Amino acid sequence: xxxxxxxxxxxxxxxxxxxxxxxxxxxxxxxxxxxxxxxxxxxxxxxxxxxxxxxxxxxxxxxxxxxxxxxxxxxxxxxxxxxxxxxxxxxxxxxxxxxxxxxxxxxxxxxxxxxxxxxxxxxxxxxxxxxxxxxxxxxxxxxxxxxxxxxxxxxxxxxxxxxxxxxxxxxxxxxxxxxxxxxxxxxxxxxxxxxxxxxxxxxxxxxxxxxxxxxxxxxxxxxxxxxxxxxxxxxxxxxxxxxxxxxxxxxxxxxxxxxxxxxxxxxxxxxxxxxxxxxxxxxxxxxxxxxxxxxxxxxxxxxxxxxxxxxxxxxxxxxxxxxxxxxxxxxxxxxxxxxxxxxxxxxxxxxxxxxxxxxxxxxxxxxxxxxxxxxxxxxxxxxxxxxxxxxxxxxxxxxxxxxxxxxxxxxxxxxxxxxxxxxxxxxxxxxxxxxxxxxxxxxxxxxxxxxxxxxxxxxxxxxxxxxxxxxxxxxxxxxxxxxxxxxxxxxxxxxxxxxxxxxxxxxxxxxxxxxxxxxxxxxxxxxxxxxxxxxxxxxxxxxxxxxxxxxxxxxxxxxxxxxxxxxxxxxxxxxxxxxxxxxxxxxxxxxxxxxxxxxxxxxxxxxxxxxxxxxxxxxxxxxxxxxxxxxxxxxxxxxxxxxxxxxxxxxxxxxxxxxxxxxxxxxxxxxxxxxxxxxxxxxxxxxxxxxxxxxxxxxxxxxxxxx
Ligand code: WTA
Numbered sequence: 229x230x231x232x233x234x235x236x237x238x239x240x241x242x243x244x245x246x247x248x249x250x251x252x253x254x255x256x257x258x259x260x261x262x263x264x265x266x267x268x269x270x271x272x273x274x275x276x277x278x279x280x281x282x283x284x285x286x287x288x289x290x291x292x293x294x295x296x297x298x299x300x301x302x303x304x305x306x307x308x309x310x311x312x313x314x315x316x317x318x319x320x321x322x323x324x325x326x327x328x329x330x331x332x333x334x335x336x337x338x339x340x341x342x343x344x345x346x347x348x349x350x351x352x353x354x355x356x357x358x359x360x361x362x363x364x365x366x367x368x369x370x371x372x373x374x375x376x377x378x379x380x381x382x383x384x385x386x387x388x389x390x391x392x393x394x395x396x397x398x399x400x401x402x403x404x405x406x407x408x409x410x411x412x413x414x415x416x417x418x419x420x421x422x423x424x425x426x427x428x429x430x431x432x433x434x435x436x437x438x439x440x441x442x443x444x445x446x447x448x449x450x451x452x453x454x455x456x457x458x459x460x461x462x463x464x465x466x467x468x469x470x471x472x473x474x475x476x477x478x479x480x481x482x483x484x485x486x487x488x489x490x491x492x493x494x495x496x497x498x499x500x501x502x503x504x505x506x507x508x509x510x511x512x513x514x515x516x517x518x519x520x521x522x523x524x525x526x527x528x529x530x531x532x533x534x535x536x537x538x539x540x541x542x543x544x545x546x547x548x549x550x551x552x553x554x555x556x557x558x559x560x561x562x563x564x565x566x567x568x569x570x571x572x573x574x575x576x577x578x579x580x581x582x583x584x585x586x587x588x589x590x591x592x593x594x595x596x597x598x599x600x601x602x603x604x605x606x607x608x609x610x611x612x613x614x615x616x617x618x619x620x621x622x623x624x625x626x627x628x629x630x631x632x633x634x635x636x637x638x639x640x641x642x643x644x645x646x647x648x649x650x651x652x653x654x655x656x657x658x659x660x661x662x663x664x665x666x667x668x669x670x671x672x673x674x675x676x677x678x679x680x681x682x683x684x685x686x687x688x689x690x691x692x693x694x695x696x697x698x699x700x701x702x703x704x705x706x707x708x709x710x711x712x713x714x715x716x717x718x719x720x721x722x723x724x725x726x727x728x729x730x731x732x733x734x735x736x737x738x739x740x741x742x743x744x745x746x747x748x749x750x751x752x753x754x755x756x757x758x759x760x761x762x763x764x765x766x767x768x769x770x771x772x773x774x775x776x777x778x779x780x781x782x783x784x785x786x787x788x789x790x791x792x793x794x795x796x797x798x799x800x801x802x803x804x805x806x807x808x809x810x811x812x813x814x815x816x817x818x819x820x821x822x823x824x825x826x827x828x829x830x831x832x833x834x835x836x837x838x839x840x841x842x843x844x845x846x847x848x849x850x851x852x853x854x855x856x857x858x859x860x861x862x863x864x865x866x867x868x869x870x871x872x873x874x875x876x877x878x879x880x881x882x883x884x885x886x887x888x889x890x891x892x893x894x895x896x897x898x899x900x901x902x903x904x905x906x907x908x909x910x911x912x913x914x915x916x917x918x919x920x921x922x923x924x925x926x927x928x929x930x931x932x933x934x935x
Pocket of ligand 1: 523568569570643644645646647648669670671672673674675695768769770782783784785791794795796
C-alpha cells in the first residue's frame with residue numbers, strides 16, 4: 229500500500245520561499261481510526277472516562293497528585309507545584325522519598341518471588357537469567373554498600389555509567405538511587421571519548437563499566453573505551469580515580485584491555501566484601517536530582533538534562549500505569565536501550581515502580597534472524613511490547629511474515645522516537661500485533677521525562693501516523709514563527725509547545741541553567757521577568773500539525789538535531805568532529821531520508837588549500853566521527869566539495885545541501901555569494917541527469933532555514 233504523501237498545493241508551492249516555513253500548509257491524506265480491542269478495554273488500568281476529568285485544566289497542578297500518590301512517600305508533600313521562579317519549577321514540595329525503595333523494597337511484601345528483570349542474552353543458546361524482586365533487593369543493596377564504602381560515593385555525587393544492556397546496569401542505577409548518588413548513564417554504543425566528555429561535564433570521579441558484550445553476533449571489547457574515557461576526562465580537567473568493571477561472565481574477564489592498578493577494580497571481586505550487606509535507602513527531597521541524561525542540542529556540546537526525584541518518578545509511574553497499561557501480572561518488554569531516556573523511564577523506573585516483570589535484551593532485534601523478537605515473546609509470553617519505528621521497519625524488511633510463525637499474543641504495543649509511516653504502522657498492527665493489540669504512538673523527549681502525546685489506550689481510537697491527543701495534564705499549543713497560534717484544522721504546520729509545567733520535565737541543564745532558559749523557554753516567552761507560569765511555555769523544537777480531531781501529528785525536529793534510527797544526533801557535534809582533522813577546512817552535516825533509519829547524516833567537507841580530494845581523507849572523516857561520537861553517527865556519504873554554498877556574510881547554507889542530498893528543490897539561491905557552486909555540488913552528488921525532484925518531508929524542508 230502506498231504511503232500517503234504530504235502534498236503542497238500549487239499556489240503554495242510557488243510561494244514556498246516567500247512564506248515562513250512554519251506556515252507552510254501540510255496536506256496529507258487523513259487516516260481512518262482503529263478502535264481499541266474489547267478484550268484490552270476489559271482489563272485496562274485507564275478505562276474509566278471520569279478519571280480523565282481529574283486532569284482537566286482547572287485541576288492543574290493538583291491533578292498530578294494522582295500520579296504522586298502511586299508512590300510511597302517518607303514524608304508527604306506540602307504543595308504540588310511551586311512555580312514562583314519560572315522556569316525552575318519545584319514539584320511535590322516538602323515531600324521525601326527514595327526511588328530505589330519505590331522500585332524494589334516496597335514490592336517485596338507481595339512480589340518477592342516474582343521476576344523483576346528477565347535478561348535475554350544475544351547468543352540464543354545462552355540461558356536467560358531471571359532476577360526476582362528478592363534477588364534484586366539483595367544485589368542492589370550489596371552494590372549500594374560497595375559504592376558508598378569502597379568508591380566513597382555520597383548523596384549528591386555524580387557517577388558515570390557506560391554499560392551495555394546487561395542486568396548489572398539497572399542494578400547499578402538502582403544502587404545509586406538508593407544512596408541519592410546522581411547517575412549519568414552513557415549509551416553503550418557511544419565512544420570512550422564521548423563518555424569521557426560527559427564524565428567531565430558531570431564531574432564524575434567514578435566510572436562504571438562492563439568488560440564487554442555481544443552485539444550482532446560479535447563480541448565488543450568495551451573496557452578498552454574506559455581508558456580513553458579516563459584520558460578524555462583528564463584533558464577536560466576531571467580526574468577519574470576509580471573505574472569499576474563488571475564482568476559480562478562473572479569470574480571470567482573477557483577484555484584485552486589491561487586493568488590499571490589502583491584505578492580499575494573488578495566489581496565481582498570487590499563485592500565479596502559486601503555480601504549480605506544492606507543499606508538504608510536515603511530519604512531524598514522530592515527536588516533532589518536523580519540522574520543526568522546527556523542529549524544533543526543546537527550547539528556542539530551535549531547537554532546534561534537533570535531529572536528530579538519525586539516529580540520524575542511520579543510522572544513515569546503514572547504514565548507507565550495508564551498509557552503502557554502495566555499490571556504486575558504483565559510481562560513487559562521494551563526493546564530500547566537503557567542508555568536512552570526511553571530505557572530509564574520505561575524499562576527501569578516506571579515498570580519497576582509498578583512491580584512489573586521487565587525484559588532486558590542484550591542484542592540487536594534481527595540477530596540471528598528477524599524471528600528473534602517473536603521467539604523471545606513466545607518463550608516469555610510477553611504481552612506488552614515497546615519499540616521504535618526503525619526497529620519495526622527493519623524487522624518488516626528482514627522478515628515480513630516472521631511474526632505469523634510464532635505463538636505469542638500482545639495486548640499492547642508502543643511505538644516511540646520517530647514519526648511512523650501509516651503503512652509501517654499497519655504492518656505493526658496487522659502482523660506483529662495480529663490485530664489483537666492496541667497501539668500507542670508516544671511522542672516525548674529526553675527533556676520531558678515521560679510521554680507528552682499518546683492515545684489513552686482503552687479510551688481513544690488510534691490513528692496511524694499520529695501520536696494523538698496530549699496525555700493527561702499536558703496542554704500543548706502550536707505557534708508559528710511570529711507567535712500566532714496555528715489553529716486545529718488549519719492544515720498548517722508550526723512549532724509545538726507545552727503551555728504548562730508538568731512533573732516529568734527536567735529541572736535544568738546540569739551546570740548551565742542559563743542555557744536551560746534560552747533553549748526551551750525563551751522563544752515564546754514575552755516577559756522574562758514574569759513570575760506567572762502561563763508566560764513560560766516549553767518549546768520542544770519539533771514541528772507538528774493539528775487536524776480538527778485534536779490528534780497531533782509530529783513532523784520532526786526543527787533545529788540542528790537529526791533523528792537517526794530514533795536517536796538524537798546533533799549535526800553540530802558531527803561537524804565539530806570533522807573539523808578536528810587538519811585536512812578539513814569546513815564541514816556541514818545534513819539529514820538524508822533513509823527507508824529504514826528514518827534519517828541518516830550526510831557529511832559535506834571542503835579541504836584546506838593544498839590538500840587534494842582523496843579516499844583516504846573520506847575514510848579519516850568516518851573514523852574520526854566514530855572515535856569522537858560513536859558508530860551511531862557514521863555518515864551515509866561524505867562529499868568532498870570545492871566550496872560550500874554560502875550567504876554573503878559567509879554562513880554555510882545547509883538547507884541547500886540538505887535539498888541536494890534529498891533530490892529536493894534547492895529553492896532560491898540567487899542571494900548566495902557563490903550561486904554557481906550549487907550546480908557543481910549537485911552534479912557531484914546526483915550525477916549529470918536531473919531526475920524528478922522530490923517533495924521531501926517537513927523536517928528536511930525546514931532544516932537549516934534562516935529565520
Ligand atoms: C522525536 C525519545 C514522532 C521528536 C523519547 C523528539 C517522535 C525526539 C516521537 C526526541 C513520536 C519522539 N513521533 N517523533 N512518537 N517520539 N520523537 O530525546 O523529534 O531521544 O523531539 O527522546 O524524537 O528524542 P529523544
